Amino acid sequence: MAFAVEDFHDLLRLLEQHPDWRADLRRHVLTEGLLELPAILRELAEQMRESAAARARASAALEALAGRAAKREGDMLELRYERRAPAYFSRLARKLRVFGRSALAEMLDDAVDAARLTEAERQAVLHADLVLSGQRREDGADAYFVVEVSVGVGVGDVTRAAERAGSLTKLGRPAVPVVAGEWINPEAIAAAQAYDVWQVLDGRATPPRGG
Numbered sequence: 001m002a003f004a005v006e007d008f009h010d011l012l013r014l015l016e017q018h019p020d021w022r023a024d025l026r027r028h029v030l031t032e033g034l035l036e037l038p039a040i041l042r043e044l045a046e047q048m049r050e051s052a053a054a055r056a057r058a059s060a061a062l063e064a065l066a067g068r069a070a071k072r073e074g075d076m077l078e079l080r081y082e083r084r085a086p087a088y089f090s091r092l093a094r095k096l097r098v099f100g101r102s103a104l105a106e107m108l109d110d111a112v113d114a115a116r117l118t119e120a121e122r123q124a125v126l127h128a129d130l131v132l133s134g135q136r137r138e139d140g141a142d143a144y145f146v147v148e149v150s151v152g153v154g155v156g157d158v159t160r161a162a163e164r165a166g167s168l169t170k171l172g173r174p175a176v177p178v179v180a181g182e183w184i185n186p187e188a189i190a191a192a193q194a195y196d197v198w199q200v201l202d203g204r205a206t207p208p209r210g211g
Contacts, residue, residue, distance in 0.1 A: 078129050078149040081180050084203070085132055091205040092145060092176060092198060093134030104131055111171055121167040128164050136174065144168045144175040153184035153199070155191045162195040 081088055086096050099107075108125055111117040117125075125131065130147035146165040148157040161177035168175035179192060180200040192199055196208040 088203050096132050096134035099131040116170050125164050147178040150181045153179045153181040153188050155188050158188050158191040158197050
């Protein structure tokens with residue numbers, strides 16, 4: 001018996017009226033593989049979401065690990081410059097001495113009490129990576145030396161050194177800003193020249209204007 005177009009339309013109307021028949025029809029018309037396809041696609045989508053989340057967690061963990069490694073490297077470099085200050089900064093001054101944190105804090109507290117520094121200036125100088133005292137070689141004057149240490153020296157290091165040294169000059173001595181590290185970017189070199197900041201790279205000292 002032939003299946004007419006009208007019969008097909010009747011079938012569609014019956015399926016609209018009886019939604020539960022559609023599942024039975026699919027089971028008879030479609031192969032088992034096609035019937036399972038929606039579930040497979042849902043499972044695949046869930047696996048992709050889980051994989052993306054896992055990659056994001058791994059990336060965050062790696063970034064945090066690299067950040068800790070960079071901080072440790074910076075801390076070690078700062079310690080190296082502190083321990084070898086008389087050698088690394090000998091071109092700048094003689095009779096160099098590193099300020100301990102307690103001695104520096106006491107000196108700055110006295111300056112605040114005498115209204116020579118603001119509390120904000122005191123805090124900024126206390127956060128300097130290294131503060132030294134010595135006799136400046138160019139004229140023998142007693143001076144302070146404010147050093148910002150970073151593996152890669154940037155403009156921010158230069159401006160911090162200049163600002164903190166400017167605060168220390170209020171105590172009655174010249175204060176020399178210095179940046180120290182392993183390398184310096186071109187923008188920081190230009191800033192160092194503009195702000196009269198010494199550069200000490202891998203132990204070699206260069207004055208603000210070169211030479």
